Amino acid sequence: MILILKALISSSLAGLLELDSVQAGQFLLSRPALVGPLLGALNGCVLEGARLGILIELIYIDFIPVGGVVPPNGVVAAAVGVLAHAWAGVAPSLAFFTGLLAGGMYSFVEHRLRSSRSRRNGVIETEIKAGRERLHYWIAGALLGESAVVSIYVFSFSAAVVLAGGIFQLETFTPAMNFAYSLMPWLGLSGLYFRFRTQMYKRG
Numbered sequence: 001m002i003l004i005l006k007a008l009i010s011s012s013l014a015g016l017l018e019l020d021s022v023q024a025g026q027f028l029l030s031r032p033a034l035v036g037p038l039l040g041a042l043n044g045c046v047l048e049g050a051r052l053g054i055l056i057e058l059i060y061i062d063f064i065p066v067g068g069v070v071p072p073n074g075v076v077a078a079a080v081g082v083l084a085h086a087w088a089g090v091a092p093s094l095a096f097f098t099g100l101l102a103g104g105m106y107s108f109v110e111h112r113l114r115s116s117r118s119r120r121n122g123v124i125e126t127e128i129k130a131g132r133e134r135l136h137y138w139i140a141g142a143l144l145g146e147s148a149v150v151s152i153y154v155f156s157f158s159a160a161v162v163l164a165g166g167i168f169q170l171e172t173f174t175p176a177m178n179f180a181y182s183l184m185p186w187l188g189l190s191g192l193y194f195r196f197r198t199q200m201y202k203r204g
Contacts, residue, residue: 014079015151032056032078043086052081058188070107077103083158093181
């Protein structure tokens with residue numbers, strides 16, 4: 001029961017932190033490197049949470065939202081990764097790749113949310129022309145909706161991992177995941193190196 005309560009709190013907190021990515025603030029509170037240790041501390045695995053968050057940060061940092069491209073969601077990935085380890089009890093390596101999968105799949109949900117918000121533009125424009133400005137209403141609704149969707153998604157995905165762990169023997173995947181997990185720091189750092197190298201050449 002305590003684990004479920006912590007999962008609910010963690011999911012709700014992830015939903016709030018997600019708002020910092022675009023809708024409110026942009027104070028870097030939604031970066032996986034912060035979300036990982038924060039939720040890890042809440043779930044009693046601060047070191048693993050920090051490691052998961054930093055590795056997800058390194059992997060996702062090269063994704064750039066250009067045009068209609070919706071990148072994987074770092075908050076969702078870090079939150080699901082921590083909960084997969086703390087709640088479902090899977091190994092850190094499997095939790096890491098579970099988080100990456102969840103963050104990647106959330107891009108489809110985010111695309112639907114953006115399409116839904118875009119359809120409201122006509123209604124908002126009509127209200128403004130009619131002198132019935134309710135921007136605070138639409139903004140509050142968008143913020144609450146985004147936060148709620150992220151929270152529900154994180155909790156549902158993590159609960160699915162818990163159920164899958166009870167049905168399937170997920171530990172059989174651990175050896176292969178451990179090897180792949182050990183390569184992630186080098187993969188992330190190499191990607192970071194080439195990105196900074198490209199930026200230096202552009203400035204030169």
